[in-house]
Structures are given as structure tokens and as C-alpha cells.
């Protein structure tokens with residue numbers, strides 16, 4: 001069964017409160033999403049394997065550590081996942097970036113796919129799927145299904161705000177996918193928005209409301 005990791009580093013929690021504030025404007029909102037994403041990237045990559053490498057300091061030769069050739073890709077779910085890309089790339093500059101375009105139909109709440117472009121060697125990579133909001137879980141489930149259909153096997157999901165319904169939905173279809181979140185909020189409202197949440201992440205990032 002997959003695991004859920006709630007990342008409660010004080011810096012993540014402090015910035016998350018600022019992100020939730022309805023008076024936080026688009027510029028600051030984008031900056032904070034980037035900063036929280038970078039801090040989450042630091043936590044998510046804790047278990048990356050290391051290997052010994054030789055390095056020559058100005059004093060002598062020594063054995064240092066280096067990431068053991070792990071191939072990574074990050075996959076933001078459009079649109080709101082785009083807000084998390086720069087934070088992840090700032091710590092993982094060699095990662096490739098795939099994109100899955102999905103929107104949630106406001107009537108049915110079902111995810112509708114409109115774009116998918118992944119690195120060609122996706123089966124050999126560890127994939128980090130990024131979406132700031134895990135609400136009903138429909139979008140994350142579908143995105144993970146699409147990338148599994150293209151051969152991806154080793155997948156983690158990273159969402160800033162989640163709720164029990166979304167976590168359960170991903171669990172039931174993808175028991176192999178670990179989930180990393182900064183918060184597990186209380187519930188969904190009648191429009192399937194997370195309560196208390198932060199509102200509509202895509203609209204707040206891109207000023208579309």
C-alpha cells in the first residue's frame with residue numbers, strides 16, 4: 001500500500017499559511033508556491049541513493065558523495081502544477097519535464113485530458129507528478145493512469161494541499177504511488193473545493209478570475 005507523507009517542516013507550514021490567505025496577491029502567491037515547492041523537493045528527495053566519488057580539494061584527494069545516476073522527471077498537471085516546476089527544477093536542474101494537461105469539468109467534476117507530452121525514456125525514470133491541489137483525486141488518478149499507460153512505473157505524487165477524499169481516491173487506483181503533501185485538510189465542499197484550502201489554485205496563479 002502506498003504511503004502518505006505530511007511534510008511539516010516549519011518553513012513549509014509558515015509559507016502555507018501565507019498561501020492560504022485570500023489577501024495574498026498573484027505575485028506573492030506565485031513566489032510562495034515556488035518556495036514551498038522547493039522545500040517539498042528537498043524532503044521528497046531525501047532517499048535518493050548516493051555513491052562514492054573521488055574529489056580533489058585544495059588540500060588533498062578524498063571520497064565524497066554524489067547522487068547515484070538516478071534519472072528523474074517531473075510532470076506538472078496543467079495548469080496549476082506549472083507553479084511548482086521552478087521550485088523543483090531549482091534543486092533538480094537535470095530533471096526532464098513532462099506535461100499532462102487536464103481540467104476538471106465543472107458539471108461532472110470528471111477530469112478531461114487535453115495534452116500529454118513526456119520524455120521518450122519515461123519507463124527508465126523516477127517520475128514526480130506535481131499538482132498543488134488533491135481534491136476529489138480525479139485529476140491525479142487520471143494523470144497517473146496516462147503516464148503509466150506510456151510505460152512509467154516509479155511514480156510519486158506531490159500536492160501542497162490534499163484532503164482525505166483525494167488521498168483515498170489515489171490509493172484505490174494506484175496503491176504503488178507514494179503521496180507527499182504539506183497539508184491534509186478537512187473535507188470537500190459542495191463544489192468539490194477543499195475546505196479550508198486556498199481557493200482555486202490555477203486562477204490564483206494566473207489571475208484568471
Ligand SMILES: O=P(O)(O)OC[C@H]1O[C@H](OP(=O)(O)OP(=O)(O)O)[C@H](O)[C@@H]1O
Nearest residue numbers: 078079080103104135136137138139202
Ligand atoms: O482532485 P480534483 O478534484 O481533480 O481537483 C484538483 C484539480 O483541480 C485543479 O485543476 P483545474 O481543473 O481547476 O484546472 P487548472 O489547473 O487549469 O485551473 C487543480 O489544479 C487540480 O488539477
Ligand SMILES: O=c1cc[nH]c(=O)[nH]1
Nearest residue numbers: 135193194199200201
Ligand atoms: O480546492 C480546490 C479544488 C480543486 N482545485 C483547486 O484549485 N482548488
Ligand SMILES: [Mg+2]
Nearest residue numbers: 200201202203
Ligand atoms: Mg483551476
